[in-house]
Amino acid sequence: MEFALTHDQIQMQESLDRTLERVAPLDRIRAVADQPTPLAPDIAAAVAELGAPAVLVPEAYGGLGLGVLDAALLAEVLGRHAAPVPYIGPVLAGLALSLSGSESQKLAWLPGIASGKTVLGLALSEFASGARMDAGVSASQGMLNGKALFALDAATADAFIVADRAGGLHLVTANATGLTQTALTSIDRTRSIAELTFKDTPSEPVDQGDVANTLIRMRDAGRVLLAADTLGAAQRMIDRAVAYAKERQQFGRVIGSYQAVKHMCAEMAAELEPCRALIWYAGYAQDALPDEASLTAAHAKAHLSEIGRFVARTSTEVFGGIGITDLLGLHYLFKRIGLNRQLLGAPERLRREAAVMQGFIDA
């Protein structure tokens, strides 16, 4: 029994952290966020160099063959830096292909995902969050029709993995005929989301093995990664608030010596620290404890959404007025946490799903 990260896992986090410290400082993040779409090929290349998009890809296809916990630990560091790079899209699309792709699909796409040369976006929102407005994709005779909202990592995607209304998965290239991509502008300018419309768009089915199970594993892994991204962003916000409180002086003292301020910081730390154990457990469960995978993923995502929101607003308050300006760039973390909360199932939906999974209520 050992509930701790391995030396390798800690090193992997530290090296990504150091790299992002170097290639993604605040002024670089600001420059990327000010563009119409968050394109940062230099940062994406540096992250890929360290193997981030390769994390779940099997070694036989050029990947690292690691688990969802490892992917979550990387997501945590990306969140910590509000890194403007595709991650959830390629990682989950790669998982879809690894679990349910044909051999030729794996050979065609997985090595590129692993090296970062190929980016895959992901249209899973209707399956994981429910359908808004008239969204939904239908598949018939190799053609897709309909609309997918909130497709992840869309801006630089070479292809998409798309979930249809009937529980099928499809691979569509970004330049396929009849596919229109409309960027959606969110509060978070470090990640791209889009609306995809399909009109008789040719696609390949991703249909090997138990596709229903593949969809669930993608959804659950995605929830753990988003929760981990929030953990990283929230921890950074606490670190910055505490550091500021030790420097900023008012009434002749550093504000961090007032209990009113100290207690805000203590409450944030007390709320966030157990979340770390929840993420570790949920990440581990995805590969090692299949019976607990969906429940812990739903709870991790829901709980981190709530605690993330609390930390985002409270840490901003510690800074006083300067906290809500653009000067310190705290808002990139604040908005990162805000986007994570809504994606792949908002907390109220997740808690209801968690109750259904345990048989407390009917679906």
Next chain:
Amino acid sequence: MDLAYDAQYAAFREEVRAFAEAHRHLAPKRTGHRPTSEQIVWQKLLIAHGYAARTIPAAYGGFGAAPDILKSRIIAEVFAEYSLPGGLANQGISMLVPTLLELGTEEQKQAFIAPTLQGEMVWCQGYSEPGAGSDLASLKTRADDDGENFIINGQKIWTSTAHAADMIFCLVRTEPDAPKHQGISYLTFSMKSPGIEVRPLKTMTGGAEFNEVFFTDVKVPKTQIVGARGQGWFVANATLKHERGMLGDPNAALSRLKAIIDLMKTEQLDGHRVMDNPLYLDRLMQLQARVMSMQFNGMRILTSALKGEAPGMAGLIVKLQGCELNHQLAALAIDVMGELGVLYHGSPHERDGGVWQHRYMFDLGLIIGGGTAQIQKNIISERGLDMPREPKLAPVSARA
């Protein structure tokens, strides 16, 4: 991460389960402040099997096993699984015994540890005073040296079990002129000593879980000091760390959560199960995520302990978060019962013996006791986040 138990521990778990199966009929009911004869029999049985007093040397009445945190955890898990009471967990066993083992003389160990473990000698803790709560080191109960004895005068408060206790371990001021942390000594003495008066302190639960204790010229032989004279603050801190470990235990939250799930499946309103009310269900799920987090945080702390590492922030937050979580769980149980939730004192239709209201009120005391929530936040920010202490103001008397 590897949450599997290896073969040795899996076998140990089966051994504990076999014990539980074979002896569950002997499990005593939980009662008041003094163990009943059934509880004493159960306690001796547990010690004999190594399920209580496990690591305490056999020479002092324990089982004498080498420390193995994992085995201790397995014992706790199996006992929870079978809803069996574990070994006695009173203040004598949880706080005095570890202190004596660390700092007591051989005579003190021989005299006190075995009867305390067996439930035959019951202790109370004399720490807090009316003027020394969060600022415990400012305590004023005096111990004057008459050559052979200390003569104790003063008052303690929040002394649970004092009316039923045989003995007290008590902090007193032996060096009134020394700085406040250096003038305190840790004494043990009989609660039957002349000059002790115990007054029950009735609380909002309707019970009297605590007492006030008054000392008037109580004579205590000077040999009954634990640790050196004037070092009592440091002796007590060795035990306070044991107390904080007891408060906020995630296993308590887990068993409460299970009980609320049962309650929400069985209680009905307008012919519908309470579980089918989405607002109550949402609160239940929020609390379940918190219980899970604290449980996993506990596994993380356990791993640190196994490796001999300090648990850091993961450990500092347990008392604050755990006590608040238990309180929130009790609040949900009351709320799902609606009007039934207020029934108490053995009223008709009362559920679970009114235990949820009792817990809701009693747990507020636990949020305050053992270092208030505010003191916990000071500890978290100062030790965990390295934030500065609030500067001291001049004493009240020196200000205009």
